[in-house]
Amino acid sequence: MKTRDVKTIVFLAALLFAWTGSAHAQAPDSCDLPAYLLFSDSELKRVAQAVQDNKRLDIAVLGTASSALAGPDGGSSAYPARLQAALSRRLPGVMVNVVSLAKSRRTTADMAGELKKLLAEIKPALVLWQTGTFDAIRGVDPAQFRETLEDGVADLQAGGADVVLINMQYSPRTESMIHIAAYADSMRAVARERDVPLFDRLALMRYWNDVGAFDFYAAGKDRGLAVKVHDCLGRALAALIFDAAKLEKPDGQAGQ
Amino acid sequence: MTTERDLRLDLFRGIALWLIFLDHIPSNIVAWLTIRNYGFSDATEIFIFISGYTAAFVYGRAMRERGFVIAGARVYKRAWQIYIAHVFLFTIYLAQIAYVARGFQNPLYAEEMGILDFLQQPDVTIVEALLLKFKPANMDVLPLYIVLLLLFPPLLWLLLRWPTTALAASAIIYAAAWEFGWNFPAYPSGYWFFNPFAWQLLFVFGAWCALGGAERLGGLLRSRITLSLAVAYLLFGFFVTMTWYFPRLEYLFMPKWLSDQMYPISKTNLDVLRFAHFLALAAVTVYFVPRTWSGLTSPLLRPAILCGQHSLEIFCIGVFLSFAAHFAKVEFAGGTVMQIVVSVVGIALMIAAAWLIAWYKRVEGRKATARPQAARADLAGGET
Numbered sequence: 001m002k003t004r005d006v007k008t009i010v011f012l013a014a015l016l017f018a019w020t021g022s023a024h025a026q027a028p029d030s031c032d033l034p035a036y037l038l039f040s041d042s043e044l045k046r047v048a049q050a051v052q053d054n055k056r057l058d059i060a061v062l063g064t065a066s067s068a069l070a071g072p073d074g075g076s077s078a079y080p081a082r083l084q085a086a087l088s089r090r091l092p093g094v095m096v097n098v099v100s101l102a103k104s105r106r107t108t109a110d111m112a113g114e115l116k117k118l119l120a121e122i123k124p125a126l127v128l129w130q131t132g133t134f135d136a137i138r139g140v141d142p143a144q145f146r147e148t149l150e151d152g153v154a155d156l157q158a159g160g161a162d163v164v165l166i167n168m169q170y171s172p173r174t175e176s177m178i179h180i181a182a183y184a185d186s187m188r189a190v191a192r193e194r195d196v197p198l199f200d201r202l203a204l205m206r207y208w209n210d211v212g213a214f215d216f217y218a219a220g221k222d223r224g225l226a227v228k229v230h231d232c233l234g235r236a237l238a239a240l241i242f243d244a245a246k247l248e249k250p251d252g253q254a255g256q
Numbered sequence: 257m258t259t260e261r262d263l264r265l266d267l268f269r270g271i272a273l274w275l276i277f278l279d280h281i282p283s284n285i286v287a288w289l290t291i292r293n294y295g296f297s298d299a300t301e302i303f304i305f306i307s308g309y310t311a312a313f314v315y316g317r318a319m320r321e322r323g324f325v326i327a328g329a330r331v332y333k334r335a336w337q338i339y340i341a342h343v344f345l346f347t348i349y350l351a352q353i354a355y356v357a358r359g360f361q362n363p364l365y366a367e368e369m370g371i372l373d374f375l376q377q378p379d380v381t382i383v384e385a386l387l388l389k390f391k392p393a394n395m396d397v398l399p400l401y402i403v404l405l406l407l408f409p410p411l412l413w414l415l416l417r418w419p420t421t422a423l424a425a426s427a428i429i430y431a432a433a434w435e436f437g438w439n440f441p442a443y444p445s446g447y448w449f450f451n452p453f454a455w456q457l458l459f460v461f462g463a464w465c466a467l468g469g470a471e472r473l474g475g476l477l478r479s480r481i482t483l484s485l486a487v488a489y490l491l492f493g494f495f496v497t498m499t500w501y502f503p504r505l506e507y508l509f510m511p512k513w514l515s516d517q518m519y520p521i522s523k524t525n526l527d528v529l530r531f532a533h534f535l536a537l538a539a540v541t542v543y544f545v546p547r548t549w550s551g552l553t554s555p556l557l558r559p560a561i562l563c564g565q566h567s568l569e570i571f572c573i574g575v576f577l578s579f580a581a582h583f584a585k586v587e588f589a590g591g592t593v594m595q596i597v598v599s600v601v602g603i604a605l606m607i608a609a610a611w612l613i614a615w616y617k618r619v620e621g622r623k624a625t626a627r628p629q630a631a632r633a634d635l636a637g638g639e640t
Contacts, residue, residue, distance in 0.1 A: 177353060220361060
């Protein structure tokens with residue numbers, strides 16, 4: 001046997017080992033996602049500027065109950081805090097500060113009333129706007145929803161912030177009761193119209209459900225699932241922001 | 257005007273009922289087969305158009321033979337039946353939601369549980385539902401149908417005298433609804449999911465076709481030019497829907513001015529693109545499936561025709577079964593196998609129910625020889 005063949009066999013064996021190893025690493029709670037689910041055409045230029053010029057990134061999360069978790073450690077386990085942790089890991093030397101303004105039972109119109117104050121007080125380079133669920137529960141007119149959201153995003157952009165929209169959670173137990181399709185479509189349309197990335201939480205969670213990463217049918221009080229999912233969401237958001245702002249790790253390595 | 261029942265109506269309404277059922281099951285892989293994924297319009301358009309057609313067919317005859325008052329009373333009796341059916345479905349919905357509320361405590365879904373807030377004020381919820389203002393998801397079609405029937409007697413009167421004037425009036429109401437934003441208010445906020453001011457156009461168009469309009473359009477429908485235009489439009493619709501699933505396609509091929517013009521495609525207000533898509537589908541169908549097509553009597557299509565002939569009952573059973581299917585998915589398993597099982601079993605149950613209703617009507621009809629007139633009306637589609 002030639003050395004080359006031996007090398008090939010060793011290489012293949014190593015590959016196989018790596019593959020089974022990574023299959024093991026993809027235990028049921030893995031939050032791996034295919035790249036297309038985090039793909040965006042829209043660029044986050046202000047985020048890039050803040051990171052490169054100021055070495056400081058202020059992010060505001062505007063949202064409702066699904067952007068928060070109840071309990072004493074709710075603040076540190078919800079996805080805004082997880083995002084801060086994940087971005088800080090990816091951007092050593094940059095001061096990342098994520099402020100969560102999540103409050104339950106607010107429609108998009110309610111939140112749109114707070115944009116000026118938010119811009120003035122936090123001066124964020126990026127606003128993550130999570131919405132849609134409560135509007136769907138209240139049955140807000142989808143056309144009006146879309147208009148409010150579009151105007152709000154325009155105001156944020158005019159106020160000097162980049163925007164990422166975050167849509168609904170995938171919730172199989174309530175999906176026959178909450179008509180979210182029209183609102184999800186509206187959010188996609190607004191994202192395209194205003195040229196901002198959409199963090200498609202609905203599709204991500206559906207993907208995790210389909211590959212068996214999480215059991216979203218679970219009804220019980222167990223907080224473990226919620227904590228894990230928020231951690232995954234925070235990391236996925238960090239990946240999306242990192243890519244959409246075309247940031248690179250200081251050592252030139254891409255990815256996690 | 258022909259007096260024989262057109263089996264094509266039953267066939268396509270039956271198929272529409274199956275598609276509505278499949279679309280109502282959330283996250284259902286079988287729903288990828290339904291037409292809404294391949295064009296602008298969906299089964300609702302078919303259902304409303306055929307309902308308008310058969311309503312005019314049945315009550316038009318009654319109005320000519322027995323006068324405005326009797327025919328009007330029959331229409332209102334039908335509207336009442338549909339109202340009762342809607343309330344029945346709402347009761348099942350309440351039971352389902354109350355059941356879910358009891359066991360659902362997952363902290364991940366604190367926000368989604370807000371849908372259960374309605375249970376905090378059952379008095380308000382129930383009254384708003386009886387007023388047709390509170391309409392849970394997937395229970396929007398029957399209220400639309402009720403409103404359409406309530407407005408139908410004067411409209412039918414007009415259609416029988418000046419059909420084209422009636423159609424023009426309908427089109428004006430449609431345009432005005434778009435221009436002035438007319439719609440019925442809903443509870444707790446917003447408007448009706450199916451705007452009656454917009455959707456009446458399809459119902460009236462169906463009625464107009466039944467009362468001689470289809471014959472007037474005959475030449476147009478047989479023309480090859482119409483066919484090629486319709487096929488071209490269906491292909492356009494197919495391409496556009498593909499860009500929804502493969503955003504890359506949109507990025508590459510969809511000019512921005514076109515998407516600015518097209519979106520949003522409103523289902524609530526029966527967007528012109530949807531209406532045109534339905535017309536194109538209908539034109540192609542009528543071209544290739546003539547009234548005398550032999551397949552219409554084949555046993556293979558019999559189940560769909562049976563379902564179409566008892567549309568109200570089968571529609572309600574379909575809504576109920578979609579609740580049941582969701583329940584089964586939540587309680588047992590939500591996987592692909594389960595989705596296929598509930599879809600197939602659901603349609604089988606719809607067929608079985610239609611068969612049972614047909615059998616009962618046949619048996620009862622034999623006894624009721626004293627009222628041949630009524631029996632005849634039933635045969636000709638007392639089902640509207």
